[in-house]
Amino acid sequence: MSFQGWKGSDPPMASSSLLPDYAVELWHEHRITIILLSLFVLGALRVYLHFTEERPQSLVFSKLYAPDATKSPVDAGNLQDEKPVLSEEDEGGIKEKKTSNGPRRIKGGISKKTRTASERGDKPRRIQVLLFYSSLTANTEKIARDFADTLDESLRQGAPDVGFAKPQVLDLAEVDYDEYFITPPKMENEQEAGPLDLFYLFLLPSYNIDSVNDSFLEHLRDTHHDFRIDTSPLSPILGYSVFGLGDREGWPTEEEGFCFQAKELDKWMAKLTGRKRAFPLGMGDWKRDGKERLSEWQTGVTETLKLLEQTGSLGEGVKGSGDPIESDDEDVEDDGEMLFDESSDAPAKTKTSGDLEDVEDLGRIIQLSGADKGTKQARVPIAVDFTTETKSKTRKTPPVVIKEMVPKNSPTYASLTKQGYSIVGSHSGVKICRWTKSALRGRGSCYKYSFYGINSHQCMETTPSLSCSNKCVFCWRHGTNPVGTTWRWVVDPPELIFDGVKEGHYKKIKMMRGVPGVRAERFAEAMRIRHCALSLVGEPIFYPHINEFLAMLHAERISSFLVCNAQHPDQLATLKHVTQLYVSIDASNRESLRRIDRPLHRDFWERFQRCLDILRERRFRQRTVFRLTLVKGFNVEDEVTGYADLVEKGLPCFVEVKGVTYCGTSTSSNAGLTMANVPFYQEVCDFVVALNDELNRRGLGYGIAAEHAHSCCILLASERFKVDGKWHTLIDYDKFFELLEAKGPDGDFSPEDYMGPATPEWATWGNGGFDPRDQRVDRKGKPIEA
Numbered sequence: 100m101s102f103q104g105w106k107g108s109d110p111p112m113a114s115s116s117l118l119p120d121y122a123v124e125l126w127h128e129h130r131i132t133i134i135l136l137s138l139f140v141l142g143a144l145r146v147y148l149h150f151t152e153e154r155p156q157s158l159v160f161s162k163l164y165a166p167d168a169t170k171s172p173v174d175a176g177n178l179q180d181e182k183p184v185l186s187e188e189d190e191g192g193i194k195e196k197k198t199s200n201g202p203r204r205i206k207g208g209i210s211k212k213t214r215t216a217s218e219r220g221d222k223p224r225r226i227q228v229l230l231f232y233s234s235l236t237a238n239t240e241k242i243a244r245d246f247a248d249t250l251d252e253s254l255r256q257g258a259p260d261v262g263f264a265k266p267q268v269l270d271l272a273e274v275d276y277d278e279y280f281i282t283p284p285k286m287e288n289e290q291e292a293g294p295l296d297l298f299y300l301f302l303l304p305s306y307n308i309d310s311v312n313d314s315f316l317e318h319l320r321d322t323h324h325d326f327r328i329d330t331s332p333l334s335p336i337l338g339y340s341v342f343g344l345g346d347r348e349g350w351p352t353e354e355e356g357f358c359f360q361a362k363e364l365d366k367w368m369a370k371l372t373g374r375k376r377a378f379p380l381g382m383g384d385w386k387r388d389g390k391e392r393l394s395e396w397q398t399g400v401t402e403t404l405k406l407l408e409q410t411g412s413l414g415e416g417v418k419g420s421g422d423p424i425e426s427d428d429e430d431v432e433d434d435g436e437m438l439f440d441e442s443s444d445a446p447a448k449t450k451t452s453g454d455l456e457d458v459e460d461l462g463r464i465i466q467l468s469g470a471d472k473g474t475k476q477a478r479v480p481i482a483v484d485f486t487t488e489t490k491s492k493t494r495k496t497p498p499v500v501i502k503e504m505v506p507k508n509s510p511t512y513a514s515l516t517k518q519g520y521s522i523v524g525s526h527s528g529v530k531i532c533r534w535t536k537s538a539l540r541g542r543g544s545c546y547k548y549s550f551y552g553i554n555s556h557q558c559m560e561t562t563p564s565l566s567c568s569n570k571c572v573f574c575w576r577h578g579t580n581p582v583g584t585t586w587r588w589v590v591d592p593p594e595l596i597f598d599g600v601k602e603g604h605y606k607k608i609k610m611m612r613g614v615p616g617v618r619a620e621r622f623a624e625a626m627r628i629r630h631c632a633l634s635l636v637g638e639p640i641f642y643p644h645i646n647e648f649l650a651m652l653h654a655e656r657i658s659s660f661l662v663c664n665a666q667h668p669d670q671l672a673t674l675k676h677v678t679q680l681y682v683s684i685d686a687s688n689r690e691s692l693r694r695i696d697r698p699l700h701r702d703f704w705e706r707f708q709r710c711l712d713i714l715r716e717r718r719f720r721q722r723t724v725f726r727l728t729l730v731k732g733f734n735v736e737d738e739v740t741g742y743a744d745l746v747e748k749g750l751p752c753f754v755e756v757k758g759v760t761y762c763g764t765s766t767s768s769n770a771g772l773t774m775a776n777v778p779f780y781q782e783v784c785d786f787v788v789a790l791n792d793e794l795n796r797r798g799l800g801y802g803i804a805a806e807h808a809h810s811c812c813i814l815l816a817s818e819r820f821k822v823d824g825k826w827h828t829l830i831d832y833d834k835f836f837e838l839l840e841a842k843g844p845d846g847d848f849s850p851e852d853y854m855g856p857a858t859p860e861w862a863t864w865g866n867g868g869f870d871p872r873d874q875r876v877d878r879k880g881k882p883i884e885a
């Protein structure tokens with residue numbers, strides 16, 4: 100632009116006529132520069148305003164603008180700081196929410212994240228045990244420190260680099276409860292610089308005076324009830340277990356306060372961790388059994404921790420495992436006498452002589468098929484013919500393919516496993532009975548504990564033959580197990596059965612680990628089977644290698660109670676020593692037996708009689724028992740004399756009389772039985788008194804020795820077992836094994852040789868038979884006053 104004309108001769112005139120022309124000329128000459136300059140200034144202004152202006156948050160588009168749609172703008176700004184671990188808020192903690200105006204309600208119901216620390220990161224699992232204790236008079240502090248060292252040693256076993264950090268010992272009087280008991284603290288793994296998974300252990304003495312325990316337990320209770328806190332805020336920990344210390348001198352029983360605070364702690368921790376009881380509550384009195392109990396508890400806790408390290412989970416548990424409040428999971432089944440729902444009531448098929456010849460041939464032609472060869476070829480099945488004594492050997496029949504009794508893909512297998520049986524091999528089963536569970540929880544044992552000293556929690560109930568040759572109306576097998584008069588299946592070797600049933604039993608016991616009320620010391624004891632009840636379903640002496648199986652039990656000092664159904668006299672005659680030999684006496688006469696046992700053998704009554712003869716002859720070598728199961732309307736009325744005849748014939752050492760148990764299945768009526776067939780305990784008592792009178796009238800020397808009213812069972816005993824006016828129905832198991840080891844399975848020793856001490860007073864006739872040290876509960880698990 101030039102202003103020379105102004106500077107020259109004539110200054111620009113302020114004349115209005117000249118200005119527009121000049122402006123237009125100026126615009127034309129510099130318009131591009133002006134436009135660009137204006138755009139630049141406007142742009143700069145926009146940028147300035149953008150960074151300085153305080154703008155209201157966009158409500159409508161905030162989600163679109165936020166870098167992560169799930170984060171608030173504030174959080175989104177911090178994205179690069181985010182760690183792979185969940186924040187405390189993610190875990191349901193109570194930190195103040197940054198974007199919320201009102202109170203935040205954090206409650207159960209939303210999908211809970213219970214991932215453990217190592218699951219959240221990529222680092223390998225490493226477990227930090229936190230051992231909390233409280234102590235007034237300083238004992239527990241020392242115990243806790245020693246315990247932590249021993250635990251550390253047993254977890255490491257000399258190897259420095261295992262998945263466990265050194266256990267930390269923490270005094271509940273010093274720790275900040277909020278730090279450990281609202282949400283678990285985040286602890287770093289020094290070695291790997293990753294997160295640690297936490298496992299809480301508690302050693303808690305009880306005090307009936309004010310102590311730190313009260314504020315601690317109150318904190319747990321408040322946390323549980325705080326509506327702002329998730330229902331199980333401690334669920335990210337791997338598990339927990341409590342050991343209580345107390346004093347039985349001042350507080351002899353749990354009802355009277357023994358270890359009451361440990362019990363309470365166990366309950367609150369179950370709630371707060373979302374049922375993560377890893378091992379049962381242990382309790383001990385340091386002046387008496389404390390060391391022993393603690394050592395058992397420690398063994399169990401150590402095993403659990405090792406399992407956790409390997410698998411990351413607490414393993415299988417039965418229904419109710421970890422629950423805070425004791426649940427009633429008692430099965431309706433008893434140990435044998437149960438009404439059942441048999442779907443098929445078809446008449447038993449009687450074997451023809453042709454079948455028998457087939458069976459004879461089996462022993463020679465047996466061939467095991469492909470897949471099972473590895474395990475099953477060791478033994479060849481013995482062709483066992485139970486049906487008749489006269490056998491024709493003239494006719495040859497075509498070869499028969501030997502099948503498995505209960506193949507894995509069969510409906511029988513499915514049905515039995517659904518009922519809780521573990522099937523071992525192809526024809527054996529094991530199941531944990533309701534008394535075993537009950538004894539683990541200190542709620543009483545079966546009548547065999549009261550009568551013979553069997554520890555129910557150390558008792559394995561099994562059978563090497565799921566098949567038998569009767570279809571008893573009261574059988575609890577639900578009509579599912581196979582029946583037959585002959586062994587016509589593959590025979591599994593006894594080693595396979597023995598190892599399999601033990602494994603199955605222990606597995607089921609382990610599943611009880613987290614069940615509320617299970618006592619640590621009983622749980623530890625249960626890991627050693629001491630008794631075997633061969634009475635589950637089927638007929639144990641049907642199994643061709645029953646004597647070898649018994650020898651394996653005895654070699655491990657496991658006692659044997661074998662129940663047979665008096666239909667296999669040949670097998671009974673060759674049976675070696677058992678600790679107690681039962682014969683089921685289900686009726687007193689032929690017609691009644693046919694009706695109630697529905698035997699498959701045509702000559703069932705003759706077989707029955709022969710079995711009684713064998714029992715009589717064996718009565719000074721085997722501890723023989725008649726077992727009567729009373730079913731009203733079938734085998735009770737007017738049969739006392741008939742039963743007395745049978746007792747007179749067999750002269751058993753004992754007669755157990757038991758009322759049938761009703762399982763209440765909808766189809767039990769198929770077997771023709773209802774609740775009306777279950778006798779009241781008083782009716783069983785009346786029957787036993789009448790039978791006893793009849794036996795005495797005949798001068799047979801029996802008396803009513805013991806009772807277990809809880810299972811409707813009464814014991815008559817021969818006076819051979821009465822010493823100085825006192826019944827001695829208990830068994831000296833150690834003595835039995837000593838005799839067996841010294842004299843062999845055919846050895847010459849008598850039941851009196853291993854007779855135990857006097858029957859406890861509470862078990863004798865007239866006293867009910869419930870051990871006062873156990874807690875009676877009703878069907879809902881509620882305690883019953885004695």
Ligand SMILES: Cc1cc2nc3c(=O)[nH]c(=O)nc-3n(C[C@H](O)[C@H](O)[C@H](O)COP(=O)(O)O)c2cc1C
Pocket residue numbers: 233234235236237238239240304305306307308344345346347350356357358359385
């Ligand atoms: C004041 C006091 C009260 C107690 N109350 C109970 C109780 O109610 N129940 C129980 O089982 N033991 C009770 N005990 C026993 C203690 O729990 C037991 O002796 C424990 O081992 C003490 O541990 P400490 O030495 O670490 O304090 C009590 C002991 C004391 C000193």
Ligand code: SF4
Pocket residue numbers: 433434532533534535545546547553554555556558559560632
């Ligand atoms: S004897 Fe054993 S298996 Fe039978 S009911 Fe008692 S505890 Fe259970």
